[in-house]
Each structure stands twice: as C-alpha cells, then as structure tokens.
C-alpha cells in the first residue's frame with residue numbers, strides 16, 4: 001500500500017477512497033478556515049489523504065526547514081500543475097528549474113533592481129494621483145484596486161520594458177489574473193477537480209480559458225514586439241559583442257537571449273516564464289501593499305511614525321527616492337516585515353519528494369506531497385508570543401528581534417531554501433516606494449479592526465473577503 005508510510009502520522013479521521021475530502025465542502029473561505037484549524041491543531045506533522053493523494057502537512061519550523069532545503073524534496077506539489085505554467089519558475093520540476101533559475105537570476109541582480117527605483121517611483125505617483133480622485137467621497141476605496149494596477153504597470157515597465165500606464169486594457173489584465181488565480185486555487189482541496197479531464201467539463205474551466213484569451217490579447221503584442229527588436233539587434237551583431245552579451249539584462253530580454261544547445265527557447269517556454277513573472281510579481285506585491293495600507297489605516301500611531309520618518313528622510317517638497325533614502329526608512333521596513341508576518345500573501349506552498357527522505361523521524365517515500373501553511377506558522381503563539389495575532393512592528397526592531405536567529409524558518413514570507421522567491425528584493429523596494437508615496441500624500445483611516453470578520457481565503461494569494469477598505473485625506 002502506497003500510503004503505509006503514513007499510518008503512524010496523526011491526522012483527522014479519513015475514509016476509504018475520499019480520504020478527508022469531506023472536510024472541504026462549502027465556500028473557499030470555509031475551506032481555508034478548516035485548513036488553518038487543522039494546522040493549528042497538529043503542531044508537528046499531520047497526514048491529509050485527499051482522494052488519490054496523500055499530503056503530509058508540516059507546522060513545525062524544523063520540519064519545514066528540512067523540507068524546503070533538502071534536494072530530495074524540491075519538486076513542486078501536484079497542484080502547481082493547475083497553473084498550466086509547467087515551464088515557469090514557480091511550477092517547473094526540479095531538473096528544468098535548476099537551468100532556468102541559473103539563467104534568470106542575473107535579471108534580479110542589485111544593479112538592475114536599483115535601476116528600477118525610478119520606474120517604481122513614477123508608477124506610484126500615478127497610483128497616488130488615481131487615488132486622489134476618490135478623496136472626499138463618502139464611501140471608502142478598496143486599496144487593492146489601485147495597488148493592482150500599479151504593480152502590473154511596474155512589472156511591465158521593469159521586467160518587460162513596456163509602458164502600459166494608459167492602456168485601457170490594463171485593468172482587464174488585473175481582473176483576469178485574479179479570476180484565474182481563484183479558479184486554480186479552488187481545485188487544490190476539491191478532489192473532484194483533480195482530474196484534468198473532469199475539470200475540462202466544468203464552467204470554471206471555460207471561464208479560465210476566456211480569461212487567458214483576454215490576458216494574451218494584451219501581453220502577446222508586448223512579447224512579439226520585444227522579440228522582433230531583439231532579433232533586429234542580433235542582426236546588427238550587437239549581442240555578439242562579448243561585453244554586451246555578459247551584461248545582465250531585464251527579465252524578458254534575458255529570456256529572449258537565453259540559448260540552450262545553441263537554440264532559442266521554445267515559444268511555449270518563453271510564454272510560461274513571462275506569465276509566471278507577471279502573476280508572481282504583480283498579484284503578490286499588490287495584495288501585500290493593500291494589506292500594509294489597510295493596517296496603517298487601522299493603526300494611526302504606527303502610520304504617524306512612518307510619516308515622520310518620511311519627513312526626516314525626504315525634502316519637504318520633493319520625494320526624491322533613491323536606494324539610500326529607502327535604506328534609511330528602517331521603521332517602514334519593520335512595518336512591512338510585520339505585515340508579511342500577519343498576512344503573508346503566499347500563504348500555502350507545496351513540494352513533492354523526488355526520492356525517499358526522512359522528515360524528523362518519519363521515512364517519506366518518493367512522490368509524496370508536502371504542504372506548508374506560512375500564515376499559520378507566522379501566528380503560532382509558542383513562537384511569536386500571546387500577542388501573535390496583533391499588529392506590532394516593534395517586534396522587528398533590529399535591536400531586540402531574535403526569533404530569526406534561533407530558528408530562521410519561523411518566518412518565511414518569501415518561502416525558503418533554493419526555491420525561495422526570486423523577486424523578494426524587488427518586492428521590498430517596490431513596496432517601500434509605494435507606501436512612501438501614499439503615506440507621504442494621504443492620511444489613511446478605516447473603520448475596520450482586526451477583530452472584525454476578515455473572511456480570509458486562498459486564491460494563490462491570501463485574499464481578504466472584507467476588502468482592503470480605507471478612506472484617504474490629503475496631508
């Protein structure tokens with residue numbers, strides 16, 4: 001029996017064939033709540049058979065560290081296949097991934113990231129201006145609506161060298177990404193939708209195809225245009241110049257110049273990488289900044305400290321943002337870190353064992369799915385204290401913060417091990433610029449509190465059903 005290894009691992013009651021599938025009926029919100037309750041109940045490791053799959057869930061930081069750092073566990077879990085981006089960095093299997101990551105790492109080097117700060121700044125100014133149109137309105141605005149368009153523009157301008165600021169279709173892309181993410185995630189705990197054949201018969205599948213068509217209609221022209229330009233450059237042999245060839249390039253250029261055995265990558269591979277970076281780069285950052293603004297609106301005293309730091313770092317009339325000024329905003333960094341702890345926008349990640357391995361004292365065979373709940377890990381009272389559910393940026397005061405030193409895997413908002421987030425430094429810079437621009441311009445408030453029903457759910461990113469509702473007043 002394939003599942004014999006799991007017989008001594010604790011877990012909820014399961015039934016033949018369906019396993020624990022009966023636990024996950026109802027809304028997405030309910031499903032996510034049940035998942036989180038299980039992770040709270042079993043503090044080490046538990047098994048979760050779901051139809052044909054046995055999932056081993058990890059709550060303990062030591063076990064999480066083992067899983068994320070051992071090479072025998074570096075394939076992605078079966079549900080990443082639902083993304084239908086098999087060649088992209090997020091879902092590629094280990095052997096392919098090693099090559100891709102090596103070739104794409106240079107597109108995230110320090111020099112390139114610093115050169116993006118002016119793009120982040122320009123896109124954030126546009127966001128602030130758009131928000132301003134809502135000022136004085138009775139009803140609060142949903143911060144995500146604004147951050148989503150902004151981060152999409154940032155990713156296109158930085159990684160794709162393409163300006164979509166006034167593209168009327170930009171909002172369509174944000175909407176499509178969100179819809180696709182929700183459909184993909186709805187398959188993760190729904191055994192009936194594991195089979196691609198069965199899924200293809202559903203309305204969700206047809207909706208996903210419709211959204212993909214919309215997405216491609218906006219993104220394909222960007223891709224084809226840039227490919228044409230790069231082919232032209234090649235013709236005039238610029239790329240063959242040794243120095244140019246070695247210079248790190250932005251993501252899309254790196255991709256279009258990548259060669260394997262003297263051949264360009266296949267179009268399907270390039271598209272998978274492109275859509276992966278757009279999805280992984282824009283949706284995540286947009287949601288995270290929406291959480292930051294919403295928490296600042298909820299905690300005026302924290303917001304005032306962020307604002308006085310902005311005043312002490314920047315001239316009164318112009319916010320000339322540079323790498324140095326951003327580095328000087330250490331309190332803002334604490335606020336971002338604390339938001340990443342309480343509301344990590346990539347809450348559930350999964351791996352699959354490539355070879356047999358030991359997790360603690362349990363022998364796990366090859367082909368087993370491992371599931372990690374980052375949200376639950378970040379809110380464990382035994383690791384973070386009784387006030388783990390409260391927002392307290394002082395927790396990350398560098399002079400006192402030591403949780404990380406004793407066990408770095410108690411805090412993993414960007415994942416961990418070799419397959420951690422390739423864009424985490426990009427994200428930190430982009431978030432700092434966005435928050436600086438908004439808080440520098442507006443005073444934020446909200447009537448919501450962390451005790452209200454927040455209706456969290458999982459749609460690749462961590463969704464807030466209540467909405468990131470805030471009111472703004474010009475400073």
Ligand code: HEM
Pocket residue numbers: 089090101276277280281282284285288344345346349350412413414415416418419420421422423424426427
């Ligand atoms: C606040 C923002 C972000 C958060 C919280 C975040 C979080 C994460 C997490 C948790 C993972 C690990 C996924 C796993 O283990 O399966 C990941 C991977 C990844 N992220 Fe991010 N991310 C953010 C921003 C970005 C940005 C801005 C980019 C690109 C511009 C990006 C690109 C990626 C890619 C390509 C991977 C896959 C890496 C690999 O397997 O080699 N992310 N991210």
